[in-house]
Amino acid sequence: xxxAEIGAKLQALSEEFTxxxxxxxxxxxxxxxxxxxxxxNLGVQKEFAKLKDDETIYKLIGPVxxxxxxxDAESTVSSRLEFIExxxxxxxxxxxxxxxxxxxxxxxxxxIQSSAQAAAAAAAAPQATKA
Numbered sequence: 001x002x003x004a005e006i007g008a009k010l011q012a013l014s015e016e017f018t019x020x021x022x023x024x025x026x027x028x029x030x031x032x033x034x035x036x037x038x039x040x041n042l043g044v045q046k047e048f049a050k051l052k053d054d055e056t057i058y059k060l061i062g063p064v065x066x067x068x069x070x071x072d073a074e075s076t077v078s079s080r081l082e083f084i085e086x087x088x089x090x091x092x093x094x095x096x097x098x099x100x101x102x103x104x105x106x107x108x109x110x111x112i113q114s115s116a117q118a119a120a121a122a123a124a125a126p127q128a129t130k131a
Contacts, residue, residue, distance in 0.1 A: 006116045010109065017105045024098045031091045038084045044077050 048070070051057070057073045058065040 003116070003119075006112060006119075010112055010116075013105055013109045013112065017102060017109065020098055020102045020105060024095065024102065027091055027095045027098060031088060031095065034084050034088050034091065038081065038088070041077050041081050041084065045074075045081070048074050048077070 048057075051070070057068045057070055059068045059073065
């Protein structure tokens with residue numbers, strides 16, 4: 001590989017690495033949003049546990065409060081929590097995958113940089129002996 005090819009390869013790897021960093025940041029932000037939703041729903045679940053049997057639950061739909069069946073409300077929150085947990089697990093796996101890809105790209109970049117430095121040193125060595 002000549003220096004131009006090495007430079008082009010390093011540029012391409014650097015761009016791929018930057019894209020992976022952006023993907024990782026987006027995945028982490030999504031994970032944080034899900035965690036906030038999880039905490040909110042856990043709070044609702046705790047409030048349900050404090051309710052007496054004869055108390056009424058209302059759900060805000062747009063500007064209107066509608067009476068809701070307790071069983072339905074509890075079921076909805078439980079289902080939502082299950083979904084959020086699955087999404088968090090999926091995102092955690094995705095984050096690990098991205099981190100693994102980033103490690104591989106970083107290793108490739110380091111390897112090419114080392115090869116380029118070795119090639120540059122080898123090219124400079126014969127010229128130094130001629131002097």
